[in-house]
Amino acid sequence: MFTGIIQAKGSIHEVHPSEKGAVLVINSDDLDLADSNVGDSIAVNGVCLTATKLKKNFFTADVSQETLSCTTFSELTEGQHVNLEKSLRLNQGIDGHLVSGHVDGVGEVCSVYSEGESTRLKIKVMTDLMKYIAKKGSICINGVSLTVNGVAGNIFDVNIVPHTLSATTLGDLNEKSKVNLEIDIIARHLEQLINHKIDSGVDLSALDKNEHL
Helix, strand or coil: CECCCCCEEEEEEEEEEECCEEEEEEECCCCCCCCCCCCCEEEECCEEEEEEEECCCEEEEEEEHHHHHHCHHHHCCCCCEEEEEECCCCCCCCCCCCECCCCCEEEEEEEEEEECCEEEEEEECCHHHHHHCCCCCEEEECCEEEEEEEEECCEEEEEECHHHHHHCHHHHCCCCCEEEEEECHHHHHHHHHHHHHHHCCCCHHHCCCCCCC
16 A cells, blocks of 8 residues: 655666566665565556565566556656655555555546646546546545546546645646546445445435445
8 A cells, every 4th residue: 555645756767578568677766765675565656566676776667468558657768757655654654545556547637737836737537437536535646645626527637736746757747648547445445335235236225324335
C-alpha cells in the first residue's frame, strides 16, 4: 500500500523491452533506498513495481505486458521524469489516502490553466470510470493523492498547489498528456459488495436503514 504522497522525483534511465514486457532502470538520486531491499514495492507514477536490483541511486523493475497495456508505461522514454514512493510502513502516518498502486485506467489532460497561485487540471477519462469519481472525493493521478474539485460528464478537475506542482511531475503535464489514474479503493470495494448482494437476490431497497450491507 501507498499514500499518494510523493517522496521523490526520479527519471527513466533505461528501458529494455522483453518478451514478457519490459525491464526499467530508474534513477532515484533523491529517494532514500537505504532501508529498501530487493523484493520491496516502489510506486512509479502510481504503478506498484517490485525492485529486482538496488543500488545507491537506482533500482531495476520488471514490467508485465498487462501493465504496459493498462498504464502509460508503454510510452515511457529514457530521461522522462517519474514520481516515486516507497511502500507504506506500519509506523508511518497517512497524509494522503490509501493507494494500492493498481492503475484503473489512463486519462488525458484536456486543460491546464492557472487559478490564483495554483494550477487547475481538467482530465478526461473513460465513461465507465466516472461513476467512481466524486466531487471532494480522492483520486490518484500519476501516484499523487489529490482531491476532486468538480465532475462534469466524463471530465473531472483537480487543483494543484505550488508545492505539489514542484515536488512531483504534475508540473510537466500539458494538454494531451496521458496520466495513470487510480480510483478510491473504497469505491471499488463498495461496488463489489453491492453487486454481490444484487447477484444474491437481496432487495437493497428493503434493507432496514440500520442494517449494514
